[in-house]
Amino acid sequence: MTEPVLSVRNLRVEFPVRGGVLTALNDVSLEIRAGEILGVVGESGAGKSMTGLAVQSLLEPPGRIAGGEVILNGRRIDHLSETEMQKIRGREIGAIFQDPLTSLNPLFTVGAQLSETIRLHLDMSKREAKSRAVELLKQVGIPAPEERVNHYPHQFSGGMRQRVVIALALAANPKLIIADEPTTALDVSIQAQIIALLRRLCDDLGTAVMLVTHDMGVIAEAADRVAVMYAGRLAEIGPVREVLSNPSHPYTRGLMGSIPALGARVKMLRQIDGSMPRLNAIPQGCAFNPRCQVSGPRCFQDRPDLFPAGQGQAACWHVQGGVQ
């Protein structure tokens, strides 16, 4: 087995607020290997974006990493200073955000923005950087890159802009890319193109990708493994086929049931009643217990850890030990 590119162990993120501390992430552990796409999925507020931000040390103060470690290419990075992190961001971790328009500076040509990033991290002359910028645009499938490199972001369409952002993330050949909802702002036909592009780059360049999304469809198309998050914890993690076709956690099962299937048509969808608890009101025991249809007395007392389930892991007493 090769060493994972990113390994997160027992990560805990806290936000001190008036009258207490909110735990936004609790005991999150995951690994991503080279050439692998890990999908991180969950509903709003589950902590999926927070995981991506914590890895890059981009938490908004007063949020802070209160425990656990983040190891990138064998080096622990969660306690580094801001100056040291700046060298890592862009060089070793590339980031793709949801809205391609706000991730690009409207006042500079895309070529200038690409060259800036390239020259910041790689030792290159202006001329070399420019030709690498063209090369990158070509790699992400932008037609006529020699011409497009001199265009401004507003001259690109939404899908093309997101390609530029991907090129920007790839500029310094990072080993890890964190893509936070990269397709959410795009139309469905463009979304399919961007997913295919991510998939191809991941295969060709051996980049590890953390794909954060709320869309199970995107996960199904792109990811190798998937981590399902609920109320700041991992509910289930495993190979994408296993988790989507044969989920072990009742929450994942409910989530899959609430998506209208393309196979047989049903009159009513299976629904999970209620909504995710707020961070200041996470119930004792398993956080999913108020919405769970198969909960037992144990679920209300003890919090389940991630137990082996099939080829993956699930945090549910049903998987290990029973609910009584």
Added chain:
Amino acid sequence: MTRPFALRVRNLSRKFDVSAPWLNRVVERKPKQYVMAVDDVSFDVPKGGCLSLVGESGCGKSTVARLVTGLYPPSNGSLEFTPDINGAPLSAQMIFQDPYASLNPRWKVRDIIAEPLRELKLRETEEEILARVAELLTTVGLSPNDGGKFPHEFSGGQRQRISIARALATEPRFLVCDEPTSALDVSVQAQILNLMRRLQDEMGLTYLFISHDLSVVRHMSDRIAVMYLGRIVEEAETETLFANPRHPYTQLLMQTIPNIEHPKRAREVTTGEVPSPLNPPKGCAFHPRCPLADARCSAERPAVLTLKDGNRVACHRVEEAEGDSARELTGPNSLSA
């Protein structure tokens, strides 16, 4: 279609003026510029059924919703609602996409829901109004006590329930739902879709449903109309459309639906993007992206054909293949024969 229609739309068009300001036009010698947001759209919504409009952003589906509810006046064409049993025209209401923007944050939920009742004087006394509000809150799965709270105290799904309660306040027969679940998480989306289904069964509502999510659309609708750059390119029964999409654009959309039951299948990636509606391509608007396009497609705009099975499609290739069995849509009457 033998079912009576609830809404009949014929040759509906809406043009928007997107010209530069007057002085710029004079100085820069620019002409006036218009966008045909909706261009010659005709459809019927069957009574008690659900017609969905699907398409990508900028295809005009939301403009159709606003035209139907009268939020925009049409530039051309007609809208006809079937009269209700008592002869009054069928009443329509709308549910909006963003439950955070569509509720007044300074009003209590009770007042938000009571506004249409008070405005249209549907109830005589304050007690009757409050009783009706409590009844509506119960109908959408909230507690009557929630009426005293403000919108910020509710989650996205609960707010969408409040929007639905407000829309139902006037006892409409027809609901226009503009992306009612796209701002919601999937588990909450399922709750709202189930609620809408239940209300349809209990109250015999008719829906005009607008969405870009094909799996949601398939779950909700009887018929689907696919729009591209302001025009309907295909309209068919839900099952027919999914089993046998005829228009190349519909086929493209079908390919892009991720299949969560069989993850990681290899699939063809489509190329191209939606052109700007400011400057739509000549001929068939889809021809620059169409794998089947030829010279005719870039020169001549295809008419909407009604096929033998009652489905409609606007494509030269389909017309050539099935032309003998199809007849051209000539007037308003040929649609609902």
